Amino acid sequence: MAVHDPAHLEAWRADVRQWLASVSSPKAEEVFAWGEGDPRLAIFLSMSHDEETAYLDRVRKYRRQRFDAGYGAIALPAEFGGAGLPSEYAVAFADEEREFAVPPSSEIISVTTGLVGAAVSVFGTPEQREQFATAFLRTDLLCCQLFSEPGAGSDLAGLSTKAVRDGDDWLITGQKIWSSNAQFSQYGFLLARTNTDVVKQAGITAFLVPMDAPGVEIRPIRQMSGPSSFNEVFFDGARIPDAMRIGDVDAGWKVAQATLGFERSSSGSGHRRKGGTSADLVALAQHLGASKDPVVRQQLADVYVRTRLHAAMVARVARATASGDKPGPAGSLGKLLASDNMVRIGNAAAGMLGSAMVADTGEWGQFAWAEHVLGAPGYRLAGGTDVVQRNIIAERVLGLPAEHRADKGPFSELSRS
């Protein structure tokens, strides 16, 4: 039976369900009762280093089982170590997985498997593939993403961390920021500038960097919501062998673009839930006796409608991915809807709670909203800011004139270099 035959997909799904049942159990239906259990309103994990290590160990144990069963890199071509199935199989796996109580994935797991593991499989040399690709896809090793810099986020191609050739090695100098979970990673996937005489995109090279190499310093950043999910990473002449270069010299932009593209076709394992939902907000309004307030009622209806719109957009992106299309601007719309609704939900909760959200009165499910409100702004930035998503929608959906782009000359002639 051919893989594009619907009957093949159905039979494969049945195998997936059987396998999931052998390593996990079906998810129990969530019955919400005010005052019971953990209110789970945090957007960013708020754990000690030891708790987060234990959490990651649980996820990694499951991801190894999943890889060994052949479900680790479903849409990655077989010659690169994947199952070589069409994207609809990855979408189907994610659907089935959501029905089971498997440990929810986290950002560093998705970055390691979906982005870096796939990039090393596709762009790595045979030696690199042998040493790293399976180790990343199985999460035996974790690898953070060292792309953003203080002066290069939305404008990633403007990065200025330098890699200078020294015999068989490269010397890395500069600073990265926002490096999620770098403190739990054995490796970092780094973009560095190797040529300043060409346009900014053409002088970048990709490397794998051991995070414990001399000259690499990881400094966790304490967030206003409490945890330290992010880090600054400093490079002070860190010496990296040329054997750790991924792809050709000065071809890093191509590697970066492909890496970010893998996000769409990775098998999107269930993520933990992030922050309060519109249902949590309704429960709060009812508990506080605010559900008859006309302004609160409007807010509740508003976030509910936006929640449904977001779900419809996610389904549309999944359908496009499954049929092999690029989701295009629908991805930007989905991201914008999600981050905007997160902020609206937090604002509505803050309006109802007032001071009970900033001082812990010991009342269940009230002060906990502070973690949602303080975490939400991060999601307006992560994965491309709201404004950048709006630019994409303006240019690609509405056909408005493209932004003026002044920095088209060699990097060395730009004001930032």
Ligand SMILES: Cc1cc2nc3c(=O)[nH]c(=O)nc-3n(C[C@H](O)[C@H](O)[C@H](O)COP(=O)(O)OP(=O)(O)OC[C@H]3O[C@@H](n4cnc5c(N)ncnc54)[C@H](O)[C@@H]3O)c2cc1C
């Ligand atoms: C939760 C989270 C996790 C992250 N994880 C990682 C990670 O693991 N690795 C990594 O490398 N990076 C990571 N990032 C960084 C992320 O990719 C950047 O924050 C993002 O690309 C924005 O870049 P910036 O923060 O430098 O903001 P800037 O690009 O400096 O933007 C500043 C402001 O200017 C606006 N702006 C920028 N360009 C334009 C424009 N052309 N037109 C109009 N307005 C504009 C922005 O919208 C924003 O309001 C993470 C960020 C967050 C919040």
